[in-house]
Amino acid sequence: MEIEIPVRGAFSFAENMGYLTRSTNECMYQIDNHKITKLIPLQGEHVLLEISSNDSNKSLLITCMASSMTLNEQHRASIINYVEDWFDLERDLTPFYDMAQNDPLLREVVKRFYGLRILGISDLFEALCWGIMGQQINLTFAYTLKRRFVEAYGKHIEWNGQNHYLFPEPQQIAALTVEDLRALQLTNKKSEYLIGVAQLIADGRLTKEQLLAAGDCKSAEKQLVQIRGIGPWTANYVLMRCLRHSSAFPIDDVGLHLAIKHLLDSDRKPTISEIRQLSANWSDWEAYATFYLWRCLY
DNA sequence: TGCCAGGTAAACA
DNA sequence: TGTTTACATGGC
Structure with a gap:
Protein backbone atom coordinates (compact mmCIF):
# COMPACT_ATOMS: atom_id res chain seq x y z
CA MET A 1 0.00 0.00 0.00
CA GLU A 2 1.24 3.48 -0.86
CA ILE A 3 -0.19 6.69 0.52
CA GLU A 4 0.43 10.32 -0.33
CA ILE A 5 -0.40 12.83 2.37
CA PRO A 6 -0.70 16.41 1.16
CA VAL A 7 0.94 19.02 3.37
CA ARG A 8 -0.37 22.56 3.73
CA GLY A 9 1.51 25.54 5.08
CA ALA A 10 5.08 25.82 6.28
CA PHE A 11 6.71 22.43 6.12
CA SER A 12 10.27 21.33 5.46
CA PHE A 13 10.98 17.63 5.33
CA ALA A 14 14.72 18.34 5.58
CA GLU A 15 14.30 20.39 8.78
CA ASN A 16 12.21 17.69 10.39
CA MET A 17 14.81 15.13 9.36
CA GLY A 18 17.38 17.37 10.99
CA TYR A 19 15.63 16.83 14.29
CA LEU A 20 15.04 13.12 13.73
CA THR A 21 18.71 12.47 13.01
CA ARG A 22 19.99 14.27 16.09
CA SER A 23 21.03 10.98 17.66
CA THR A 24 22.74 8.15 15.86
CA ASN A 25 21.52 5.86 18.63
CA GLU A 26 17.77 6.24 18.08
CA CYS A 27 16.00 2.88 18.21
CA MET A 28 12.37 3.77 17.44
CA TYR A 29 13.01 4.46 13.75
CA GLN A 30 15.81 4.26 11.22
CA ILE A 31 16.88 6.86 8.71
CA ASP A 32 18.69 6.07 5.51
CA ASN A 33 18.95 7.90 2.21
CA HIS A 34 16.41 10.60 3.22
CA LYS A 35 13.83 7.98 4.12
CA ILE A 36 12.45 7.11 7.53
CA THR A 37 11.62 3.51 8.33
CA LYS A 38 9.44 2.98 11.37
CA LEU A 39 7.40 0.12 12.76
CA ILE A 40 4.09 1.36 14.15
CA PRO A 41 1.40 -0.41 16.12
CA LEU A 42 -1.93 -0.72 14.36
CA GLN A 43 -5.00 -2.13 16.08
CA GLY A 44 -3.10 -4.84 17.89
CA GLU A 45 -1.02 -5.59 14.81
CA HIS A 46 1.85 -3.66 13.27
CA VAL A 47 3.03 -2.21 10.00
CA LEU A 48 6.45 -1.07 8.82
CA LEU A 49 6.30 2.33 7.15
CA GLU A 50 8.79 4.03 4.89
CA ILE A 51 8.29 7.79 4.83
CA SER A 52 9.83 10.26 2.40
CA SER A 53 8.89 13.54 0.76
CA ASN A 54 8.87 14.99 -2.73
CA ASP A 55 11.22 17.85 -3.46
CA SER A 56 8.68 20.59 -3.05
CA ASN A 57 7.65 19.58 0.49
CA LYS A 58 4.04 19.51 -0.67
CA SER A 59 3.37 15.98 0.47
CA LEU A 60 4.66 13.02 2.43
CA LEU A 61 4.97 9.70 0.67
CA ILE A 62 4.29 6.58 2.71
CA THR A 63 4.99 3.06 1.61
CA CYS A 64 3.84 0.14 3.73
CA MET A 65 6.77 -2.24 3.54
CA ALA A 66 5.67 -5.11 5.71
CA SER A 67 2.64 -5.82 7.81
CA SER A 68 1.28 -8.49 10.08
CA MET A 69 -2.11 -8.31 8.33
CA THR A 70 -3.80 -7.39 5.07
CA LEU A 71 -4.29 -3.65 5.02
CA ASN A 72 -7.78 -2.28 4.44
CA GLU A 73 -9.22 1.22 4.19
CA GLN A 74 -9.54 1.52 7.95
CA HIS A 75 -5.88 0.71 8.39
CA ARG A 76 -5.06 3.25 5.72
CA ALA A 77 -6.94 5.93 7.66
CA SER A 78 -5.12 4.99 10.86
CA ILE A 79 -1.74 5.20 9.15
CA ILE A 80 -2.55 8.65 7.77
CA ASN A 81 -3.69 9.67 11.22
CA TYR A 82 -0.48 8.41 12.79
CA VAL A 83 1.81 10.24 10.37
CA GLU A 84 -0.20 13.47 10.52
CA ASP A 85 0.06 13.39 14.28
CA TRP A 86 3.78 12.54 14.27
CA PHE A 87 4.61 15.54 12.06
CA ASP A 88 1.91 17.78 13.55
CA LEU A 89 0.62 18.41 10.04
CA GLU A 90 -2.74 19.83 11.10
CA ARG A 91 -1.11 22.77 12.89
CA ASP A 92 -1.16 26.18 11.21
CA LEU A 93 2.15 27.75 12.17
CA THR A 94 1.27 31.20 10.82
CA PRO A 95 0.49 32.75 14.23
CA PHE A 96 3.70 31.32 15.67
CA TYR A 97 5.82 32.74 12.87
CA ASP A 98 4.01 36.08 13.10
CA MET A 99 4.78 36.24 16.80
CA ALA A 100 8.37 35.12 16.28
CA GLN A 101 9.03 37.92 13.76
CA ASN A 102 8.96 40.37 16.64
CA ASP A 103 10.72 38.23 19.21
CA PRO A 104 14.43 38.84 19.71
CA LEU A 105 15.14 35.23 20.71
CA LEU A 106 13.08 33.56 17.99
CA ARG A 107 13.44 35.85 14.98
CA GLU A 108 16.57 34.25 13.53
CA VAL A 109 15.77 30.79 14.81
CA VAL A 110 12.49 30.46 12.93
CA LYS A 111 14.18 31.60 9.75
CA ARG A 112 16.91 29.06 10.19
CA PHE A 113 14.59 26.13 10.89
CA TYR A 114 11.57 27.26 8.87
CA GLY A 115 9.15 24.37 8.35
CA LEU A 116 10.20 22.40 11.42
CA ARG A 117 7.30 20.79 13.30
CA ILE A 118 7.21 19.40 16.82
CA LEU A 119 7.85 15.73 16.17
CA GLY A 120 5.39 13.83 18.31
CA ILE A 121 5.53 10.77 20.51
CA SER A 122 2.10 9.35 19.91
CA ASP A 123 2.18 6.67 22.61
CA CYS A 242 2.33 13.49 23.15
CA LEU A 243 -0.79 15.51 23.99
CA ARG A 244 0.35 18.26 21.67
CA HIS A 245 -0.57 21.28 23.71
CA SER A 246 1.25 24.16 22.05
CA SER A 247 1.23 26.06 25.35
CA ALA A 248 3.13 23.33 27.18
CA PHE A 249 6.36 24.79 28.48
CA PRO A 250 9.14 22.81 30.17
CA ILE A 251 10.62 26.00 31.58
CA ASP A 252 13.08 24.14 33.83
CA ASP A 253 14.68 22.42 30.86
CA VAL A 254 18.47 22.66 30.82
CA GLY A 255 18.54 22.46 27.03
CA LEU A 256 16.24 25.47 26.81
CA HIS A 257 18.48 27.34 29.25
CA LEU A 258 21.59 26.53 27.26
CA ALA A 259 19.98 27.56 23.98
CA ILE A 260 18.98 30.93 25.45
CA LYS A 261 22.43 31.40 26.97
CA HIS A 262 23.94 30.73 23.55
CA LEU A 263 21.56 33.04 21.66
CA LEU A 264 22.13 35.86 24.13
CA ASP A 265 25.87 35.21 23.95
CA SER A 266 25.84 35.21 27.73
CA ASP A 267 28.41 33.73 30.06
CA ARG A 268 25.72 32.19 32.27
CA LYS A 269 22.40 30.42 31.97
CA PRO A 270 19.28 32.57 32.36
CA THR A 271 17.28 32.41 35.57
CA ILE A 272 13.69 31.16 35.51
CA SER A 273 12.55 34.70 36.15
CA GLU A 274 14.51 35.95 33.14
CA ILE A 275 13.02 33.20 30.98
CA ARG A 276 9.54 34.26 32.07
CA GLN A 277 10.28 37.75 30.83
CA LEU A 278 11.87 36.58 27.59
CA SER A 279 8.91 34.29 26.89
CA ALA A 280 6.21 36.80 27.83
CA ASN A 281 5.05 37.07 24.21
CA TRP A 282 5.12 33.39 23.40
CA SER A 283 1.64 32.86 24.79
CA ASP A 284 0.08 29.66 23.42
CA TRP A 285 3.23 28.89 21.43
CA GLU A 286 5.68 28.07 24.23
CA ALA A 287 6.03 24.48 23.04
CA TYR A 288 7.00 25.52 19.54
CA ALA A 289 9.36 28.18 20.82
CA THR A 290 11.06 25.59 23.02
CA PHE A 291 11.30 23.04 20.23
CA TYR A 292 12.88 25.55 17.87
CA LEU A 293 15.32 26.68 20.54
CA TRP A 294 16.34 23.09 21.20
CA ARG A 295 17.28 22.85 17.53
CA CYS A 296 20.03 25.41 18.13
CA LEU A 297 21.85 22.95 20.35
CA TYR A 298 22.99 20.40 17.79
C1' DT B 1 39.14 14.64 36.95
C1' DG B 2 35.36 17.25 38.15
C1' DC B 3 31.42 19.32 36.49
C1' DC B 4 27.39 18.71 34.20
C1' DA B 5 23.34 16.55 32.25
C1' DG B 6 16.37 17.83 28.07
C1' DG B 7 14.86 16.58 37.27
C1' DT B 8 12.20 14.76 41.26
C1' DA B 9 10.99 13.52 45.95
C1' DA B 10 11.61 14.36 50.45
C1' DA B 11 13.12 17.08 54.06
C1' DC B 12 13.11 21.37 55.98
C1' DA B 13 12.13 26.34 57.16
C1' DT C 1 4.51 28.09 50.07
C1' DG C 2 9.11 28.24 49.00
C1' DT C 3 14.00 26.60 49.26
C1' DT C 4 17.65 22.95 49.94
C1' DT C 5 19.47 18.32 49.48
C1' DA C 6 20.13 13.39 48.20
C1' DC C 7 20.02 10.70 44.54
C1' DA C 8 23.00 8.05 40.63
C1' DT C 9 25.81 7.63 36.66
C1' DG C 10 27.72 8.31 32.00
C1' DG C 11 29.90 11.81 28.98
C1' DC C 12 33.35 14.92 27.85
Missing part, protein backbone atom coordinates in the same frame (compact mmCIF):
# COMPACT_ATOMS: atom_id res chain seq x y z
CA LEU A 124 1.60 8.06 26.12
CA PHE A 125 3.61 5.30 27.80
CA GLU A 126 6.56 5.89 25.49
CA ALA A 127 6.45 9.65 26.03
CA LEU A 128 6.37 9.25 29.82
CA CYS A 129 9.15 6.66 29.80
CA TRP A 130 11.35 8.79 27.59
CA GLY A 131 10.78 11.76 29.86
CA ILE A 132 11.60 9.77 32.98
CA MET A 133 14.65 8.13 31.46
CA GLY A 134 16.00 11.48 30.30
CA GLN A 135 15.72 13.15 33.69
CA GLN A 136 19.01 14.68 34.83
CA ILE A 137 21.30 12.76 32.47
CA ASN A 138 22.90 13.69 29.18
CA LEU A 139 21.00 12.82 26.02
CA THR A 140 23.63 10.40 24.78
CA PHE A 141 23.18 8.19 27.81
CA ALA A 142 19.41 8.65 27.67
CA TYR A 143 19.38 7.19 24.17
CA THR A 144 21.50 4.27 25.37
CA LEU A 145 19.05 3.57 28.19
CA LYS A 146 16.09 3.75 25.83
CA ARG A 147 17.75 1.36 23.40
CA ARG A 148 18.47 -1.17 26.14
CA PHE A 149 14.91 -0.90 27.43
CA VAL A 150 13.34 -1.28 23.98
CA GLU A 151 15.61 -4.11 22.90
CA ALA A 152 15.00 -5.94 26.16
CA TYR A 153 11.22 -5.60 26.30
CA GLY A 154 9.88 -4.40 22.94
CA LYS A 155 8.54 -6.63 20.18
CA HIS A 156 10.37 -6.45 16.90
CA ILE A 157 10.31 -7.69 13.35
CA GLU A 158 13.28 -8.29 11.13
CA TRP A 159 13.13 -6.83 7.67
CA ASN A 160 15.94 -6.49 5.15
CA GLY A 161 18.39 -7.66 7.74
CA GLN A 162 17.45 -4.96 10.27
CA ASN A 163 15.40 -5.15 13.45
CA HIS A 164 12.49 -2.73 13.82
CA TYR A 165 11.03 -2.31 17.30
CA LEU A 166 7.74 -1.38 18.87
CA PHE A 167 7.96 0.36 22.23
CA PRO A 168 7.41 -2.06 25.14
CA GLU A 169 3.85 -2.58 26.36
CA PRO A 170 2.98 -1.15 29.79
CA GLN A 171 1.47 -4.52 30.76
CA GLN A 172 4.86 -6.15 30.45
CA ILE A 173 6.80 -3.42 32.26
CA ALA A 174 4.21 -3.36 35.06
CA ALA A 175 5.18 -6.94 35.89
CA LEU A 176 8.92 -6.24 36.20
CA THR A 177 10.96 -5.70 39.35
CA VAL A 178 13.27 -2.79 40.10
CA GLU A 179 16.18 -5.21 39.79
CA ASP A 180 15.17 -6.07 36.22
CA LEU A 181 15.45 -2.43 35.17
CA ARG A 182 18.53 -1.71 37.28
CA ALA A 183 20.25 -4.32 35.13
CA LEU A 184 19.89 -1.84 32.24
CA GLN A 185 21.65 0.81 34.40
CA LEU A 186 18.53 2.72 35.18
CA THR A 187 18.69 4.07 38.72
CA ASN A 188 16.57 2.73 41.56
CA LYS A 189 14.22 5.66 41.43
CA LYS A 190 13.79 5.70 37.68
CA SER A 191 13.11 1.97 37.73
CA GLU A 192 10.41 2.53 40.35
CA TYR A 193 8.91 5.42 38.37
CA LEU A 194 8.79 3.44 35.12
CA ILE A 195 7.13 0.44 36.75
CA GLY A 196 4.68 2.71 38.57
CA VAL A 197 3.66 4.50 35.39
CA ALA A 198 3.38 1.18 33.57
CA GLN A 199 1.02 -0.08 36.29
CA LEU A 200 -1.16 3.02 36.08
CA ILE A 201 -1.54 2.65 32.33
CA ALA A 202 -1.89 -1.14 32.39
CA ASP A 203 -4.67 -0.82 34.96
CA GLY A 204 -6.47 1.80 32.91
CA ARG A 205 -6.04 4.41 35.64
CA LEU A 206 -4.11 6.66 33.22
CA THR A 207 -4.96 7.13 29.56
CA LYS A 208 -4.16 9.62 26.85
CA GLU A 209 -7.88 10.11 26.26
CA GLN A 210 -8.42 11.02 29.92
CA LEU A 211 -5.63 13.60 29.80
CA LEU A 212 -6.97 15.07 26.57
CA ALA A 213 -10.42 15.18 28.13
CA ALA A 214 -8.98 17.29 30.93
CA GLY A 215 -9.40 20.11 28.43
CA ASP A 216 -6.67 22.64 28.83
CA CYS A 217 -2.97 22.11 29.27
CA LYS A 218 -2.90 23.22 32.91
CA SER A 219 -5.56 20.71 34.01
CA ALA A 220 -3.71 17.86 32.32
CA GLU A 221 -0.47 19.02 33.93
CA LYS A 222 -2.11 18.88 37.37
CA GLN A 223 -3.12 15.28 36.75
CA LEU A 224 0.33 14.31 35.51
CA VAL A 225 2.34 15.78 38.38
CA GLN A 226 0.26 13.75 40.83
CA ILE A 227 2.12 10.73 39.52
CA ARG A 228 5.28 9.75 41.37
CA GLY A 229 8.29 10.48 39.17
CA ILE A 230 6.47 13.06 37.05
CA GLY A 231 7.44 16.61 37.96
CA PRO A 232 6.69 19.84 36.08
CA TRP A 233 9.43 19.20 33.51
CA THR A 234 8.32 15.70 32.54
CA ALA A 235 4.64 16.69 32.60
CA ASN A 236 5.21 19.57 30.21
CA TYR A 237 7.49 17.50 28.03
CA VAL A 238 4.71 14.93 27.62
CA LEU A 239 2.07 17.62 27.14
CA MET A 240 4.20 19.04 24.37
CA ARG A 241 5.19 15.89 22.50
